[in-house]
Amino acid sequence: MLAGGAARRLGGADKPGxxxxxxxLLDRVLAACAGARTITVVADxxxxxxxVTWAREDPPGGGPVAALAAGLRHTTAEQxxxxxxxxxxxxxxxxxxxxxxxxxxxxxxxxLTDADGRDQPLVAVYRTQAxxxxxxxxxxxxxxxxxxxxxGLSGLPLxxxxxxxxxxxxxxxxxxxxxxxxxxxATARARIREHGHVLDEWISAVKDELGIDLDVDTGVxxxxxxxxxxxxxxxxxxxxxxxxxxxxxxxxxxxEAVAEASRRAAALALRWADEATEAKADAAPDATPEATPGxxxDAAPDATPGTGPDAG
Numbered sequence: 001m002l003a004g005g006a007a008r009r010l011g012g013a014d015k016p017g018x019x020x021x022x023x024x025l026l027d028r029v030l031a032a033c034a035g036a037r038t039i040t041v042v043a044d045x046x047x048x049x050x051x052v053t054w055a056r057e058d059p060p061g062g063g064p065v066a067a068l069a070a071g072l073r074h075t076t077a078e079q080x081x082x083x084x085x086x087x088x089x090x091x092x093x094x095x096x097x098x099x100x101x102x103x104x105x106x107x108x109x110x111x112l113t114d115a116d117g118r119d120q121p122l123v124a125v126y127r128t129q130a131x132x133x134x135x136x137x138x139x140x141x142x143x144x145x146x147x148x149x150x151x152g153l154s155g156l157p158l159x160x161x162x163x164x165x166x167x168x169x170x171x172x173x174x175x176x177x178x179x180x181x182x183x184x185x186a187t188a189r190a191r192i193r194e195h196g197h198v199l200d201e202w203i204s205a206v207k208d209e210l211g212i213d214l215d216v217d218t219g220v221x222x223x224x225x226x227x228x229x230x231x232x233x234x235x236x237x238x239x240x241x242x243x244x245x246x247x248x249x250x251x252x253x254x255x256e257a258v259a260e261a262s263r264r265a266a267a268l269a270l271r272w273a274d275e276a277t278e279a280k281a282d283a284a285p286d287a288t289p290e291a292t293p294g295x296x297x298d299a300a301p302d303a304t305p306g307t308g309p310d311a312g
Contacts, residue, residue, distance in 0.1 A: 030052065053074050079125055082125075109127065110168050236269075
């Protein structure tokens with residue numbers, strides 16, 4: 001992962017540390033890479049939500065090609081996922097999709113394209129051998145001195161590397177959205193609060209904050225919360241879901257334990273609601289069509305002057 005850019009369009013701000021949805025951009029991308037065997041971040045070390053290996057190009061700030069070479073020195077994997085640290089909507093399914101596309105093809109890399117069809121070489125999976133081959137070729141042909149470093153790669157644009165590779169492409173305008181400006185940051189922050197995204201974003205943020213790598217059926221939990229709120233009392237919803245989580249943890253954790261605890265609690269909530277309905281029915285007075293409010297059903301009718309049989 002490359003996280004050492006200068007962020008000039010953000011006024012030199014610490015872009016990997018800028019927060020979207022309460023999480024630093026770097027931590028959001030690290031969460032998307034959670035399935036990787038090892039994660040190497042090319043940048044100066046900083047606190048992160050997940051353990052990583054730190055690397056740095058020499059000299060620092062040498063650009064993406066030099067940073068990529070520095071990161072590759074820390075891996076022996078046959079495929080590497082190369083990603084920048086400014087992608088707020090990158091998620092694990094996209095990473096798995098790219099890996100699957102690479103394995104099923106004979107290409108040397110698979111990269112995302114944005115909504116306009118532009119290549120995003122810093123959201124891509126590459127075959128490590130191909131990268132090493134072309135990095136070595138670039139280092140051998142790069143001029144010495146000037147802005148290049150000792151490896152001959154500093155200052156080289158990334159397109160010099162990707163142009164030499166056999167690549168295939170996958171379009172994903174959401175996952176490829178990167179934050180280069182403050183307007184981009186504002187757009188990302190607004191999007192995660194939209195009705196269709198806010199719940200998933202919040203759950204992901206909480207799991208990341210608490211160090212939980214557990215995928216559960218949120219629909220089951222929401223149904224349970226609804227049943228507890230309607231059948232018992234509104235405060236029962238958050239307390240019940242907390243107790244379900246605690247019970248699932250005691251049972252060993254995992255999606256199955258959460259599902260079983262949720263099922264039992266939901267059944268209890270429905271039984272509770274059924275009893276409340278029955279209790280209301282038992283407490284209701286018998287009524288007949290002729291009954292008048294406030295008058296006993298067996299009371300004699302009132303005599304009204306001028307309507308009795310003797311009226312005349």
